Amino acid sequence: MNTYSSESTTIPYSTFLEEQQQQIKNWLQKEYRDRPHGVSPEVIKKILSKKPLSVSIPKQYGGRGGCIRESMGLLSTTAYESLPLSLLLGINMFLFLQPVAKYADKDIQKSVFKNFLESSHMGGLMLTEPDYGSDxxxxxxxxxxxxxxxxxxxxxxxxxxxxxxxxxxxxxxxxxxxxxxxxxxxxxxxxxxxxxxxxxxxxxxxxxxxxxxxxxxxxxxxxxxxxxxxxxxGTGIKMMLDILHNSRLQFPGMAMGFLKRILDEAIQHCTQRKVGGKSLHLYDNIQYQLAKLQYAYTLCSAMCTRSCKISGMDKNASPHGLEANSMKALITDLMQESAQILLQLNGSKGFRFSSKAGMSILDSRPFQIFEGPNELLYNQIAETALREMKFRKILNVFEYLSQAPRTGKASGFFKNELDFTLYAEVPQRKMILLGKMIAKVVASEYLMELNNLGYNSQLIESAQSLLHVELAKVACAYHPPKLGQFTVDYQENSNWLSFP
Known part of the structure; x- marks a missing residue:
């Protein structure tokens, strides 16, 4: 018989989520008045005492069952109020509780889950080392x-x-x-x-x-x-890939609430702010900036939907490297870009430590680095594609992507940009750009799938259009007339004061 269950683990999910959001909002508002630079461990323990982490604990141990949709919904709801707190919950859920539920001894599971539910314990993953960060x-x-x-x-x-x-x-x-x-x-x-x-x-x-x-x-x-x-x-390396890929596939959950908050803050500011006698949001360039925020929000929605289908406690994510890397890299780039847009829209008001815009830039920037720097992940995406192209003796990028499982449907949108041939070894900087292009094609398929579910077609159409623009920019960078070169002895004849 289950001895750890409580009201928070048995009530309907909608009620659970609403109560979690309200208590998080109340505690954080109270705490930030006195500690703008952080939240005390005591407050974190109080938040955990309401059992938010029960979403990642199996039902037989008193949790809500480990449903990936519930977990990502909690991350999103939390990130709307606090991205750092959402990350803290995500670390516990996907880098500790989920691996324990999948790979740990049953008696150990029982003890660990009991302490998480009854004593607000926390966990994490120790992987990174001082001299071997991404290696x-x-x-x-x-x-x-x-x-x-x-x-x-x-x-x-x-x-x-x-x-x-x-x-x-x-x-x-x-x-x-x-x-x-x-x-x-x-x-x-x-x-x-x-x-x-x-x-x-x-x-x-x-x-x-x-x-x-x-x-x-x-x-x-x-x-x-x-x-x-x-x-x-399997091997320990495959276990590690399952853990890391599952974690990367949950990044859209954290990003979802963060991007929605950014969008809401931007709309509120731009509709209330008047410049030159009219509302700020009526200016063409401002509308374009807001459209980019909506693009990030819509694309993230599509990623969340896809992630719920291929990740979770009952699924092995080790084969999903392409999608895990694409989601993590692309959505975290959009998080930082969206934060920069909000800061620019807020003007001097955003350039304050207490500003949501300013803190969003600081808090979202590390997301592009941890669990694999985005440049490394884009490079890995390109390496995987090149290996398959060589194996199948395909040299044309568009031809390859039009036949690949996760890009075949969407690649037609980008034929003009992707219709080029790889003849020789590709420089690393171009590998990263190639990886970015492939990630965007993967994302386009997510939008197509979301559209088929009945999602707001206007948002989908706008997002596909902006995604095409962004991919075209990367394609232009991939084919420059001449690559810039780094010069070691840059100081030779380069001091402007020496020239009249």
Whole structure:
């Protein structure tokens, strides 16, 4: 019999979501009056006491069942009030609770989920290392097996919430008898409630934005029982890809509420502000800026719909690298661009620390960096495409995309921009641009699918038009008359004061 259920885990979802939004709004408004640079851990615990994370806990353990639609809806609702808080919930849901539900020992699941529901515990993922940021396959944290369990040693940094999480998923590589590290990656649950599993925080970082979430440098020297190792039918690397891809596929959930808030703030400001005797929103260029915000909102809606179909607790996301990378990179670029538009529309009013526009720029910027810098993800998209093109002996980009599963329907919209041939090795900067173009074609298919569901056709048409404009810009950058070159000795004959 379930002993952890409560009203928040059994009430209708619409009621649950409304109550979560109201209590988050109330606590944050009260807290920000005294702490504009962040929210105290005590307030975070109070928010968690209302069991928002129950959406990512299976029903047999007292949660709401792990429905991906409910989880993304919660992220969106939270991000409308606070993007950092939405990220904090997302870290717990998709980088800890979901992997535990899929890969952890049943007894460990029972204990962890009980503590999350009854004691407002938190968790996170320790993957990134000081010297191997995006190079996860070469991480140096290692483990060896002994009588008491697995002894894990290493350094990790930029994990949220450093110092606040009760549990961590720690990525590590097995140390072989030769002293070398195994190629595969293993994951272990570290329970900070146990003395021998406590992780030492050596430094807290002064992060630029996302003040609610503490980040820092962590020293790992722990011993965990054998049953706290995650297990799967495949390799550890495939498990890692499932975890990361599932997480990246949830980025539109966080972006959804953020972009809606940006759009609402912009519309309110531009309809109330008068310049030259008329409302600001009546000016042509302002309408174009607002249209771009609506484009981001609409595209994000399409991504959320698609993500609910291919990700979740019951699905393996490791094969969905193209879509996971496309969603994460494209939507986080749009988050930053939208924040910049709102700041520009607000003028000097937006250039204040307390401004929603100003804070949105700071808080959304890291989204383009963590869980894979966007340039790296675009490059990976292009690399995947090039490998398939070579295997199928296709040189023309449009020909390839018109036959690929996730771009075949939409590629026709962009034939003029994509109808070019790849003959030689592609420079890295062009690989990134190629990846951006492919990601936009993937996104166009999402819009087509959303339109078929009966979504606002006017918003879809406008979004497709602006998406075409953005892809054309990237295509122009891909085919410049001559690439700019970096000069090491740039100071030679370059001091303007030397020229009369």
């Amino acid at each position: 996860a396959l070469n991480l140096k944290t290692s483990h060896s097996y002994g009588n008491n369990g697995y002894h894990i040693k290493g350094m990790k940094h930029w994990q949220g919430p450093t110092g606040l999480a009760d549990y961590w998923l720690v990525a590590s590589r097995k140390r072989l008898p030769s002293g070398e590290l195994a190629a595969d990656i293993d994951f272990f649950i570290s329970d900070g409630n146990q003395a021998e599993q406590g992780i030492e925080v050596q430094e807290y970082y002064d992060n630029l934005g996302l003040f609610m979430i503490p980040y820092g440098l962590n020293k790992i020297d722990i011993v965990v029982p054998e049953r706290q190792k995650l297990t799967s039918k």
